[in-house]
Amino acid sequence: MKSIFPLYFDTLNCSNGAHTQPWTFSVVRDQDTKEKVRQIIEEEEKINFEKRMGEKWVNDIKHGGTLLRNRNLSKCSTLIAVFKQVLLLRQKGEKRTHYYNEISISIAVGLMLAAIQNAGLVTCTTTPLNAGPRLRKLLGRESYEKILLLLPVGYAADNATVPDLQRKPLQDIMELHDHVVK
């Protein structure tokens, strides 16, 4: 377990809105809790696909093999549940605003992804759609903490494969302004 601590130091030093550090990382290692997380996500995702979400959404995301991936959630060594703190409740009910909390924590996750890869581990970013309230309760988080992402972390399986996604070419994502503009 100690090997995963260094992953957090980049995150601790990540820039964030008004230096509020609006994040909590729940690190799940014991098998029983991992199974409960998987069960919650499977149940909610089944409802997402069959009832909650429209046909457009189902078609837009089905290429990702989401359901198949969830069944393996409890097989990885560590699950990191990433919670954003949308505000902070202080004593006497005073609220502290967390500016740009979603941007801040997502940037922190980007740094964490780099750290995970540098450590020789693998992960993927999953969004536990509509499973937030149950996961928050299971993991004992506060009402002002909302789950953003769930990262399964571990070593790749011997027979692991990754989708052969085509990326946009560099010129489609980067535009250079290097001339004198009149």
Next chain:
Amino acid sequence: MKSIFPLYFDTLNCSNGAHTQPWTFSVVRDQDTKEKVRQIIEEEEKINFEKRMGEKWVNDIKHGGTLLRNRNLSKCSTLIAVFKQVLLLRQKGEKRTHYYNEISISIAVGLMLAAIQNAGLVTCTTTPLNAGPRLRKLLGRESYEKILLLLPVGYAADNATVPDLQRKPLQDIMELHDHVVK
């Protein structure tokens, strides 16, 4: 300039919602455009502080020395304006939904921050509040692209200082579930 291209390869490979890659990076290198960016941000920030935003906001962020920092924006070698694509307009007016676009691009920025640091360069994350429409027009971006962050990138000045911010201790951001839960 070429030295900055490798920074984008991490971004190109970043995971994102439904593989939409909802980002455009405007890289500003010429001095004239950098001056125009700085001028827009200075003008809009003056209005933010004096008129638009309330006393609470001004007090919450004033420790960051924001105004002082903006004056140096045009001195750095490169400005990276990060635009999120909230959707994509295809031919015939068809719209493609970009799920989780803000989370996706913020994670990509996190990877980019790691790459910038690995390249021996420095940056900081700034949010050009209310300057979006003018920056979008200056840089010729589309109506469905919204500015998220502006990253000044370059080598640190010889006399550069950084604020001595206290970070939360590890136990305040990380919670470990490593026991069998009944």
